[in-house]
Amino acid sequence: MRAFEHPVTYTVTIAVAASLVLAPLVIQGLAKVGRITDARRRQLWVRWQTWMVMAPVVFAPILLGAAWTIAGIGLLSLLCYREYARATGLFREKAISLTIVLGIMLITFATLDNWYRLFMALTPLTIVMILTVALLADRPQGYIQRTALGVLGFVLFGHGLGHLGHLANDPNYRPLILMVLVSSEMNNIVGYIVGKRVGMPVLPQTSPGKTVANMLSGLVLTTGLVMILGQSVFRGTVLESWQHLFVLGVLISVGGQLGDLMFSSIKRDLGIKDFDVTIPGHGGLLDRFDSIVPISAIVFHYVNYFVGVGVGEPIRIWTSRG
Amino acid sequence: MDDWKYKPAGDLGLPHHEAFKSLKRENGLIATALHWIWWSFVRAYLNLWHNLKIEGRENLPKDPPFVLVANHCSHLDALVLAAPLDLRLRDQIFPIAAGDVFFTNPTISAFAAMVLNALPMWRKRCGPHALAELKQRLIEEPCCYILFPEGQRSRTGEMLPFKAGLGMMLAGTSVPVIPCYLEGCFEALRPETRWPVRHPIRIRIGKPITFESVPNTRSGWEQVATDLQAAVKGLGQE
Numbered sequence: 001m002r003a004f005e006h007p008v009t010y011t012v013t014i015a016v017a018a019s020l021v022l023a024p025l026v027i028q029g030l031a032k033v034g035r036i037t038d039a040r041r042r043q044l045w046v047r048w049q050t051w052m053v054m055a056p057v058v059f060a061p062i063l064l065g066a067a068w069t070i071a072g073i074g075l076l077s078l079l080c081y082r083e084y085a086r087a088t089g090l091f092r093e094k095a096i097s098l099t100i101v102l103g104i105m106l107i108t109f110a111t112l113d114n115w116y117r118l119f120m121a122l123t124p125l126t127i128v129m130i131l132t133v134a135l136l137a138d139r140p141q142g143y144i145q146r147t148a149l150g151v152l153g154f155v156l157f158g159h160g161l162g163h164l165g166h167l168a169n170d171p172n173y174r175p176l177i178l179m180v181l182v183s184s185e186m187n188n189i190v191g192y193i194v195g196k197r198v199g200m201p202v203l204p205q206t207s208p209g210k211t212v213a214n215m216l217s218g219l220v221l222t223t224g225l226v227m228i229l230g231q232s233v234f235r236g237t238v239l240e241s242w243q244h245l246f247v248l249g250v251l252i253s254v255g256g257q258l259g260d261l262m263f264s265s266i267k268r269d270l271g272i273k274d275f276d277v278t279i280p281g282h283g284g285l286l287d288r289f290d291s292i293v294p295i296s297a298i299v300f301h302y303v304n305y306f307v308g309v310g311v312g313e314p315i316r317i318w319t320s321r322g
Numbered sequence: 323m324d325d326w327k328y329k330p331a332g333d334l335g336l337p338h339h340e341a342f343k344s345l346k347r348e349n350g351l352i353a354t355a356l357h358w359i360w361w362s363f364v365r366a367y368l369n370l371w372h373n374l375k376i377e378g379r380e381n382l383p384k385d386p387p388f389v390l391v392a393n394h395c396s397h398l399d400a401l402v403l404a405a406p407l408d409l410r411l412r413d414q415i416f417p418i419a420a421g422d423v424f425f426t427n428p429t430i431s432a433f434a435a436m437v438l439n440a441l442p443m444w445r446k447r448c449g450p451h452a453l454a455e456l457k458q459r460l461i462e463e464p465c466c467y468i469l470f471p472e473g474q475r476s477r478t479g480e481m482l483p484f485k486a487g488l489g490m491m492l493a494g495t496s497v498p499v500i501p502c503y504l505e506g507c508f509e510a511l512r513p514e515t516r517w518p519v520r521h522p523i524r525i526r527i528g529k530p531i532t533f534e535s536v537p538n539t540r541s542g543w544e545q546v547a548t549d550l551q552a553a554v555k556g557l558g559q560e
Contacts, residue, residue, distance in 0.1 A: 082350065092329075094351060094354055094413075097350075097351055270328050271328075273335075274335065277335055
């Protein structure tokens, strides 16, 4: 399918491009009428500049093709794991880290090959490898901590994010992945706008900024967006119904917010503010893409269960002899 | 249940260009792979092009912490000093390099950090805080440093006086210091030349010295510098 063949693809692309063009005017306008402080204006300005780079970096592989998308998600998985490993200290365990990196690369390969069975088998096999490789140091002290951190890292960034890449094996992947990304971002934007002024914090020790108000606002708006876009994305399938789209929208919103809370909890446990400083104004990649991690598996399995992902597409593209 | 102990990377939160120059910089998988490749290449190069001879290898400790010091007259010196060390220590060996030479240009800074695994010493503004940080890392990590107490390359090949700064790191500690003498590096790559010429190089490795009983005072630091200078000079006269 050509890049802009599906209406959701070009609608989302144009909407994002338009938002980026209009954002500076909105920021300046709000500052002029005194609706935002000078500090907030500067913060928004930095964030806008970063989005001007991030948006093309995210959109380009999706528009270029499935292989580019899968490779891009594989790279994202590796970079997210790197941030996690550096934040937890796991990076010092070179053998475990190398096992996880190889596991993520194999997951990416299995996805590129559209070899679902290998994709699913790699998770338990990599976990066994992590536990085995950790024995080689002959250092039982801290074994559970090292291996548990390793398994968590692989499950989140290899297996979890890998599901997003596997969506690219469906011919309809562009509008689907763009819908997932845009709706998860809607959660974050609403949360940022509503802020922590309104409502009680949900988990004050974990994330003081997350209030009932901003979670509910995100839930309503994200679900609404999924219901609107989903009608076009899933046209002609059972998921086109408003009931399915409602459930999917709730799952994406709740999943995204859980992802946000999970990584906030990890940061609090580690005593750090951000995972890295890769993205000016946002922190690290994990600070930006935390909500995508649980959403990836949720969306993949929901769609796969009711409709199937990549049905009728060639499997084992490179590894099959036939 | 007891809480787990986490130790995030020492340079977490620093942008790349700051992380390269940080004394708290730590190595990930890519840096480890680069070190392995680089030092394997350097070893092969020194053996084939300079017929490197190593005397006194048995004096090298098996594990860190320890410090290697030598006379300094060439950019080859750090490479030669690291050559006899076990490849498994590659991530733990930190050549201490002049910050104003190796860490001002971003590309050279990245190379010095990611490939050489060097840590910067800012010669004109090296305060006690930086030396204290290096000392803490040496003992706690633990790791190995490659240091040139003269503070600069000799332009004539003759040894310059050792500076007392090294003493601030070593006086009163049980960290072994291994004095070494490098022969042939000056002729192979003089300070004013860009590319090395084929010339035999020899390294003599002396017995480890510790300065546990030396007081951590100005006079103690100078004693460390004097003793090490004598040890290195003695190796050169053998």
